[in-house]
Amino acid sequence: MRPLFRAIKWGIGGYLLGAVAAWVMAGASGPLNGPIEVTVGFIAGLIGWIFGIGGWNNWGREWFGLPPKDDGKDDWRRYFRFNTDHKVVGVQYLVAFIAVMGIGGIMAMLMRLELARAGTDFMSEETYNKVMSMHGILMVAVAVAGILGSFGNYLIPLMIGAQDMAFPRLNALSFWLIPPVAVALLSAPLLGSFEAGWTAYPPLSVLAPGDGQLLFNMGVIAFGLSSILGGLNILTTVTTMRAPGMTWGRLPIFVWAGFSASLISVLFTQYFAATLVMIQLDRIAGTAFFDAKAGGGTLLYEHLFWFYSHPAVYIMVLPAFGVSLEIITHFSRKPLFAYKAVVGAFLTIVGLSGIVWAHHMFTSGMANYFHAPFMALTEAISIPTGVVFLAAIGTMWKGRIWFTAPMIMATGWVFNFMIGGITGIFHADVATDLQLHDTYFVVAHFHFTIIGGSIMGLLGGTFYWFPKITGRMYNERLGKIFALWVTIGLNVVFLPMFWVGVNGMNRRVAVYPADLQRVNEFISAAAFLLGAGFLLFIGNLLWSAVKGPKASDNPWNASTLEWSVSSPPPHHNFPLLPEVVGHPYEYGRPGARHAVLSTTGATHG
Amino acid sequence: MAAVTLEAAHSRAELLHQPRSNKLGLWIFMASETFLFSALISARFITSGVQKPEDLNQALAFGLTCVLLVSSISAYLAEAFIATGHRRAFLAATRVTIVFGLIFIGGVMFEWREALHNFPPGTIYGTAFFSLIGLHAFHVLTGVLGLAVVLNLGALGHFGPSNSWPVEGVVKYWHFVDLMWVIIYPALYLF
Amino acid sequence: MADTSERQRFDELTTEIHGRPLGQRLRIGLLVMVALAVLTLVEYAIAVEVEHPLLPLLPFAALKFVLILEYFMHFSAVLGKGDH
Ligand code: HEM
Numbered sequence: 012m013r014p015l016f017r018a019i020k021w022g023i024g025g026y027l028l029g030a031v032a033a034w035v036m037a038g039a040s041g042p043l044n045g046p047i048e049v050t051v052g053f054i055a056g057l058i059g060w061i062f063g064i065g066g067w068n069n070w071g072r073e074w075f076g077l078p079p080k081d082d083g084k085d086d087w088r089r090y091f092r093f094n095t096d097h098k099v100v101g102v103q104y105l106v107a108f109i110a111v112m113g114i115g116g117i118m119a120m121l122m123r124l125e126l127a128r129a130g131t132d133f134m135s136e137e138t139y140n141k142v143m144s145m146h147g148i149l150m151v152a153v154a155v156a157g158i159l160g161s162f163g164n165y166l167i168p169l170m171i172g173a174q175d176m177a178f179p180r181l182n183a184l185s186f187w188l189i190p191p192v193a194v195a196l197l198s199a200p201l202l203g204s205f206e207a208g209w210t211a212y213p214p215l216s217v218l219a220p221g222d223g224q225l226l227f228n229m230g231v232i233a234f235g236l237s238s239i240l241g242g243l244n245i246l247t248t249v250t251t252m253r254a255p256g257m258t259w260g261r262l263p264i265f266v267w268a269g270f271s272a273s274l275i276s277v278l279f280t281q282y283f284a285a286t287l288v289m290i291q292l293d294r295i296a297g298t299a300f301f302d303a304k305a306g307g308g309t310l311l312y313e314h315l316f317w318f319y320s321h322p323a324v325y326i327m328v329l330p331a332f333g334v335s336l337e338i339i340t341h342f343s344r345k346p347l348f349a350y351k352a353v354v355g356a357f358l359t360i361v362g363l364s365g366i367v368w369a370h371h372m373f374t375s376g377m378a379n380y381f382h383a384p385f386m387a388l389t390e391a392i393s394i395p396t397g398v399v400f401l402a403a404i405g406t407m408w409k410g411r412i413w414f415t416a417p418m419i420m421a422t423g424w425v426f427n428f429m430i431g432g433i434t435g436i437f438h439a440d441v442a443t444d445l446q447l448h449d450t451y452f453v454v455a456h457f458h459f460t461i462i463g464g465s466i467m468g469l470l471g472g473t474f475y476w477f478p479k480i481t482g483r484m485y486n487e488r489l490g491k492i493f494a495l496w497v498t499i500g501l502n503v504v505f506l507p508m509f510w511v512g513v514n515g516m517n518r519r520v521a522v523y524p525a526d527l528q529r530v531n532e533f534i535s536a537a538a539f540l541l542g543a544g545f546l547l548f549i550g551n552l553l554w555s556a557v558k559g560p561k562a563s564d565n566p567w568n569a570s571t572l573e574w575s576v577s578s579p580p581p582h583h584n585f586p587l588l589p590e591v592v593g594h595p596y597e598y599g600r601p602g603a604r605h606a607v608l609s610t611t612g613a614t615h616g
Numbered sequence: 617m618a619a620v621t622l623e624a625a626h627s628r629a630e631l632l633h634q635p636r637s638n639k640l641g642l643w644i645f646m647a648s649e650t651f652l653f654s655a656l657i658s659a660r661f662i663t664s665g666v667q668k669p670e671d672l673n674q675a676l677a678f679g680l681t682c683v684l685l686v687s688s689i690s691a692y693l694a695e696a697f698i699a700t701g702h703r704r705a706f707l708a709a710t711r712v713t714i715v716f717g718l719i720f721i722g723g724v725m726f727e728w729r730e731a732l733h734n735f736p737p738g739t740i741y742g743t744a745f746f747s748l749i750g751l752h753a754f755h756v757l758t759g760v761l762g763l764a765v766v767l768n769l770g771a772l773g774h775f776g777p778s779n780s781w782p783v784e785g786v787v788k789y790w791h792f793v794d795l796m797w798v799i800i801y802p803a804l805y806l807f
Numbered sequence: 808m809a810d811t812s813e814r815q816r817f818d819e820l821t822t823e824i825h826g827r828p829l830g831q832r833l834r835i836g837l838l839v840m841v842a843l844a845v846l847t848l849v850e851y852a853i854a855v856e857v858e859h860p861l862l863p864l865l866p867f868a869a870l871k872f873v874l875i876l877e878y879f880m881h882f883s884a885v886l887g888k889g890d891h
């Protein structure tokens with residue numbers, strides 16, 4: 012635990028040093044927690060933290076010609092230090108983001124408590140805004156990095172037959188950037204919190220009195236850096252580290268999904284970083300990006316922000332597409348239907364995702380001639396998405412389906428994400444969107460897509476790979492109950508939100524028309540039940556990780572490479588590189604093999 | 617015996633993929649950074665079109681462009697020298713690059729003192745000017761730090777014809793910073 | 808450890824214009840630098856003469872961009888090395 016304490020010490024030290032230095036430079040007169048002090052303090056603290064946790068030992072020493080220091084012993088403490096093993100990093104991500112999801116969930120419960128009555132009961136409207144903003148950004152972070160960080164890191168090297176990621180140290184770095192992000196977001200209430208939602212629209216984000224917005228900006232920029240580095244690592248790993256014979260056409264579909272999502276996160280994330288830098292500058296340096304008086308404007312923000320944030324929804328769901336298709340294939344005991352079309356669809360989605368952003372801006376005052384092209388382009392995305400659905404259904408068609416907990420999650424994903432996708436069309440259509448924008452219809456839509464599309468992939472994948480990661484089996488009965496609970500509960504909670512949205516309930520408000528109260532009472536009650544269901548998930552996994560029955564190497568009898576090594580896998584995954592000889596999903600084809608594992612013999616270059 | 621094989625296999629695999637990975641990783645990183653620059657450059661055009669104030673210091677900006685150009689040829693030479701085993705020449709070229717990088721940063725600081733007065737950040741051109749030049753100068757600064765690291769290691773005897781990746785990487789990054797200037801310079805001063 | 812042929816492959820991968828003699832490299836570098844300097848001068852001259860020369864300047868910026876990308880950063884080497 013030494014490195015962790017050192018990181019905390021250096022992080023706090025860095026913060027103080029930076030803040031005081033900025034304070035002195037600014038004339039040593041204002042408060043020590045003024046905007047500039049907080050900004051410089053956060054940057055210095057972040058650097059201190061990174062150097063403390065392992066940056067110094069891994070890079071700093073090298074820069075000065077000293078030999079780097081290694082990771083230390085392989086006991087449980089490896090999860091608490093800068094560890095370069097991709098499997099450790101994957102577990103770190105998984106646990107951290109499930110915890111973040113828990114915190115965001117508590118916020119959701121508080122919001123539903125407030126919304127159970129039409130007026131303001133125990134939160135002021137301002138407090139509600141702050142709780143809602145916190146919920147939004149935490150959950151968005153889970154959806155963006157949950158699957159890519161955990162399964163992406165844990166499984167991609169295993170699935171392509173590599174011994175680690177291409178840049179193991181960078182991988183550890185991208186995880187250890189996360190704790191300061193969490194600290195920044197969660198400590199924002201100390202500085203008056205942020206209330207402009209996860210979208211941080213100006214002018215509110217520039218003018219709101221709470222300096223918590225500064226911590227939001229800095230934290231999310233650091234988070235963006237983490238996802239850029241993570242994506243960079245995945246792209247490079249998949250390109251250069253595939254085992255002999257693992258051609259692009261033989262990659263498991265989850266690898267393709269992670270690859271496509273990484274393409275987006277590497278390129279587009281910079282736009283969110285840029286917009287937050289602009290807000291930060293408007294707040295601390297008096298620039299005029301979003302100051303209409305001086306000639307700036309908020310349309311600029313919306314364009315740049317959605318240029319990232321629409322592609323970002325595909326960072327959220329593409330990895331989950333991959334997880335769900337993996338699960339569906341293995342549990343239908345059939346080859347993945349239309350593999351090549353799915354890969355093509357992923358890449359088409361990546362391309363299209365970059366040119367549809369203005370569908371979030373139909374009511375923004377942007378020029379009208381943008382409406383039709385952005386409507387058409389947006390609706391074009393339903394074509395590749397439809398291909399993914401067809402592949403899922405085509406794979407199950409006449410398969411020998413084995414309904415385990417992950418399979419229930421994956422089939423539930425097909426259903427729930429479809430609702431999210433179909434209701435998206437109402438938003439893409441200009442005529443309907445003008446009515447529906449900023450109502451609860453939107454809230455219902457993106458929860459079906461994000462929970463139904465992304466979080467269910469995360470949950471299903473957690474069950475599916477649990478035996479591989481922990482070496483133990485989870486409780487199947489509880490797992491099935493939970494999978495059904497989420498699949499059905501999601502509909503019970505969020506379907507009525509479409510209705511209240513159409514009937515005039517605005518999003519992001521604590522107060523709504525009194526005649527909608529009965530429905531909201533119902534939604535709140537259902538939400539509490541759905542939230543409580545997650546205790547089942549956590550309990551099941553915690554108990555099973557310690558006390559569950561030992562799992563075999565390949566409990567699902569699945570064909571991809573991660574199942575060919577022990578559970579949990581040994582340190583370098585494969586003693587010698589496996590040789591890939593066939594497609595990954597050759598179920599039911601006699602004599603077909605995906606890979607040959609040799610324990611002796613030559614390695615291949 | 618088994619342990620030896622495993623370690624050997626691991627290091628062998630690393631030997632083969634690491635150069636490609638490093639190179640690809642750096643290119644991906646630069647592509648990503650290009651997006652960051654493009655965000656701020658498009659902000660410049662969206663908010664203020666091609667308008668620019670009369671009192672821009674054109675001579676200084678042209679001079680800084682030349683400074684950057686000289687520094688990129690010396691960086692190019694540093695790479696060529698170390699790749700062909702001329703250590704002394706490599707060290708000299710790297711030093712020259714660092715000095716020109718520092719001159720560039722000094723020039724920017726000088727320019728900012730005037731600019732703060734003529735078109736402060738609160739004006740719409742000032743917003744674009746300070747954010748873009750600031751972003752670029754920050755990249756120059758990190759480039760200088762990178763060059764300082766390879767200079768130090770090179771002086772300690774690291775690098776040679778078969779082991780010049782760190783130099784190559786830093787130099788590529790340096791050229792990348794120059795590449796961004798090729799767009800920023802006309803976008804802010806000339807268009 | 809790795810045998811000599813692997814060593815050789817490693818070397819080839821490490822330096823992309825591997826094998827090109829120093830003199831040739833210096834010539835390329837100087838030529839490109841002169842070209843860049845001339846292009847910059849012309850850019851500047853156009854900007855002095857023309858009011859808002861966005862369109863006439865674009866090809867110059869593009870050309871400089873490509874020259875640096877190709878001759879200083881060896882961009883096409885990335886595409887060429889795509890074995891596997
Ligand atoms: C039981 C689970 C959940 C419930 C009951 C819930 C409820 C809510 C509510 C009531 C809002 C506020 C809408 C408004 O006032 O305008 C909201 C916003 C939001 N939620 Fe959830 N939520 C849940 C889970 C999630 C999850 C898992 C995610 C993402 C992975 C998520 C992402 C968001 C986002 C992005 C917003 C928008 C915030 C904004 O627009 O600024 N939620 N949620």
Ligand SMILES: [Cu+2]
Nearest residue numbers: 320321370371
């Ligand atoms: Cu969108």
